[in-house]
Amino acid sequence: MLELLDSCDSRRFRASEIQINPSFDTSSFMAVAAVATASPSSLIYTRPSSRSGGRIPGSARRTTAVVMAAGNGGGRRMPHVLTVAGSDSGAGAGIQADIKACGALGAYCSSVITAVTAQNTVGVQGVHPVPEASVAEQLRSVLSDMAVDVVKTGMLPSVGIIKVLCRSLQEFPVKALVVDPVMVSTSGDMLAGPSTLSGYRDELFAMADIVTPNLKEASALLGGMSLRTVSDMCSAAKSIHNFGPRHDHAKMYFSSVSCCDRENYHALRGSRVNTRNTHGTGCTLASCIAAELAKGSPMLQAVQRAKTFVESALDYSKDIVIGNGPQGPLDHLFDLNTHAHTAGARSFEANDLFLYAVTDSGMNRKWGRSIVDAVKASIEGGATIVQLRDKEAETRDFIEAANACLEICRSNGVPLLINDRVDVALACDADGVHVGQSDMPARVARSILGPQKIIGVSCKTAAQAEQAWADGADYIGCGGVFPTTTKANNLTVGLDGLKAACLASKVPVVAIGGISAANAGSVMQISVPSLKGVAVVSALFDRECIVTEARRLKSILMDSSSHAKLSV
Numbered sequence: 216m217l218e219l220l221d222s223c224d225s226r227r228f229r230a231s232e233i234q235i236n237p238s239f240d241t242s243s244f245m246a247v248a249a250v251a252t253a254s255p256s257s258l259i260y261t262r263p264s265s266r267s268g269g270r271i272p273g274s275a276r277r278t279t280a281v282v283m284a285a286g287n288g289g290g291r292r293m294p295h296v297l298t299v300a301g302s303d304s305g306a307g308a309g310i311q312a313d314i315k316a317c318g319a320l321g322a323y324c325s326s327v328i329t330a331v332t333a334q335n336t337v338g339v340q341g342v343h344p345v346p347e348a349s350v351a352e353q354l355r356s357v358l359s360d361m362a363v364d365v366v367k368t369g370m371l372p373s374v375g376i377i378k379v380l381c382r383s384l385q386e387f388p389v390k391a392l393v394v395d396p397v398m399v400s401t402s403g404d405m406l407a408g409p410s411t412l413s414g415y416r417d418e419l420f421a422m423a424d425i426v427t428p429n430l431k432e433a434s435a436l437l438g439g440m441s442l443r444t445v446s447d448m449c450s451a452a453k454s455i456h457n458f459g460p461r462h463d464h465a466k467m468y469f470s471s472v473s474c475c476d477r478e479n480y481h482a483l484r485g486s487r488v489n490t491r492n493t494h495g496t497g498c499t500l501a502s503c504i505a506a507e508l509a510k511g512s513p514m515l516q517a518v519q520r521a522k523t524f525v526e527s528a529l530d531y532s533k534d535i536v537i538g539n540g541p542q543g544p545l546d547h548l549f550d551l552n553t554h555a556h557t558a559g560a561r562s563f564e565a566n567d568l569f570l571y572a573v574t575d576s577g578m579n580r581k582w583g584r585s586i587v588d589a590v591k592a593s594i595e596g597g598a599t600i601v602q603l604r605d606k607e608a609e610t611r612d613f614i615e616a617a618n619a620c621l622e623i624c625r626s627n628g629v630p631l632l633i634n635d636r637v638d639v640a641l642a643c644d645a646d647g648v649h650v651g652q653s654d655m656p657a658r659v660a661r662s663i664l665g666p667q668k669i670i671g672v673s674c675k676t677a678a679q680a681e682q683a684w685a686d687g688a689d690y691i692g693c694g695g696v697f698p699t700t701t702k703a704n705n706l707t708v709g710l711d712g713l714k715a716a717c718l719a720s721k722v723p724v725v726a727i728g729g730i731s732a733a734n735a736g737s738v739m740q741i742s743v744p745s746l747k748g749v750a751v752v753s754a755l756f757d758r759e760c761i762v763t764e765a766r767r768l769k770s771i772l773m774d775s776s777s778h779a780k781l782s783v
């Protein structure tokens with residue numbers, strides 16, 4: 216059954232439409248799985264009114280804390296996750312996993328310790344809950360001062376501690392709450408008694424934005440319900456959803472994650488990594504979701520990125536040997552070892568797509584400019600991201616040009632992507648790649664480049680957008696919107712096709728194809744929140760003065776996006 220889920224990629228389908236018959240076969244499953252429905256991913260940071268019964272107590276105090284933080288020199292704010300969890304002396308799971316996972320994804324992680332456990336790769340030797348008053352004191356210290364974005368929970372060893380946490384969250388509300396209802400360790404040892412079930416079901420879930428039980432925990436939460444088939448998992452996710460959280464997420468053993476919200480059930484494909492080092496994968500997954508939410512990702516993108524991170528970490532760590540027991544930890548910081556980090560590189564933000572400059576070697580030749588001068592001018596005029604596109608260059612020349620452009624981009628804080636050539640991106644440690652439908656699949660590019668690099672995918676349809684998200688893309692480029700001479704034989708999708716893809720996309724979208732100062736305004740005015748900007752080639756590089764054209768485009772985009780906001 217799980218194999219079948221894996222092979223159906225990640226199409227969304229309604230839980231109510233799934234019927235598994237005893238002679239379950241792949242083709243019927245695929246047909247059901249292809250029933251796509253609208254994306255619901257925009258609700259994340261809106262707190263349900265039931266959570267606080269109207270006014271949120273303590274919100275005034277929190278606002279003060281934020282203002283004070285901003286007033287403290289006006290420095291850079293870091294996305295901040297607070298983990299409320301137990302310590303794992305072996306450091307593969309619990310607080311230690313959470314801090315490493317958040318750090319690896321660029322979020323600051325503070326920690327409130329609920330229990331001290333003695334654990335190693337053999338199992339759990341001891342569990343010592345921290346007194347409730349101390350948990351309350353730690354929560355107050357962090358939440359009253361440190362402008363936490365997202366709270367993630369792990370081991371909560373008693374109902375008393377769950378209640379303490381709920382009270383703190385009412386006093387100091389945060390943008391999102393990720394609940395990993397830890398009950399049994401992977402070695403099979405109890406970490407929280409059955410008495411905590413009611414604490415989760417009756418109190419904490421109502422405040423959660425996402426719940427991440429593993430199969431055993433999901434089953435325990437549902438009174439021992441057996442969870443063997445896909446339809447069992449769908450109904451379990453729905454039932455857990457009914458306890459309160461708006462996005463539920465029932466993990467499936469080993470290689471698949473399923474995720475369900477009010478209307479849709481999303482199956483995420485995963486590849487199973489053959490390793491004994493899986494201790495702490497659940498804590499890591501939940502922490503990565505929290506880190507991504509803190510960074511501003513929509514829920515489904517956060518889940519997909521978390522899944523990609525866990526798989527990359529498992530793959531990297533599959534052969535490491537720590538301890539003599541049956542279950543070793545994974546190395547969360549693998550990316551520090553595998554990828555050289557150049558100063559100035561930074562993670563992707565959706566607004567980077569606002570004015571996206573795509574270079575063209577033919578146009579540079581025509582106007583007698585070097586690629587470096589062209590890139591420099593586009594950035595001076597306001598380009599927010601640059602993609603080097605050269606279909607003819609020799610590999611060596613391409614790397615040399617990319618290195619030179621990277622220096623300019625880095626010194627201006629503008630990400631540089633390479634079209635198509637993952638090898639070139641790797642060779643110069645560019646910020647990422649943009650791939651088309653016939654290039655290297657995004658999923659493969661992701662596994663080569665690691666979780667931090669930016670990956671964009673050209674898409675024309677909602678189905679391609681869905682696949683790009685499932686493959687771990689950071690954004691999609693949708694088009695050609697209008698006919699263009701830059702790309703021969705390119706089917707255009709028009710503003711209607713663009714709108715349909717934007718409505719379906721779970722990742723940010725940049726429009727591309729025939730866009731210029733004359734029509735950029737009409738593109739932005741389709742006013743779909745996932746559309747973050749326009750990508751241009753000739754409108755910048757086939758003009759006499761790139762700086763002037765970039766400035767003109769930028770001011771049109773700013774006018775039309777403020778206009779679009781006003782008219783919503």
Ligand SMILES: Nc1ncnc2c1ncn2[C@@H]1O[C@H](COP(=O)(O)OP(=O)(O)OP(=O)(O)O)[C@@H](O)[C@H]1O
Nearest residue numbers: 401429466469470471487488493494495496497498
């Ligand atoms: N061997 C593996 N290969 C690929 N993915 C895996 C593997 N093991 C676990 N995962 C993924 O890791 C995530 C968490 O797994 P699981 O539900 O088993 O965690 P858990 O039992 O809560 O772990 P822990 O309690 O040790 O933190 C899921 O997305 C799962 O698909």
Ligand SMILES: Cc1ncc(CO)c(N)n1
Nearest residue numbers: 301302308309370400401
């Ligand atoms: C402290 C702690 N939290 C969570 C887990 C997950 O199994 C664990 N093993 N230990």
Ligand SMILES: [Mg+2]
Nearest residue numbers: 397429497498
């Ligand atoms: Mg777990």
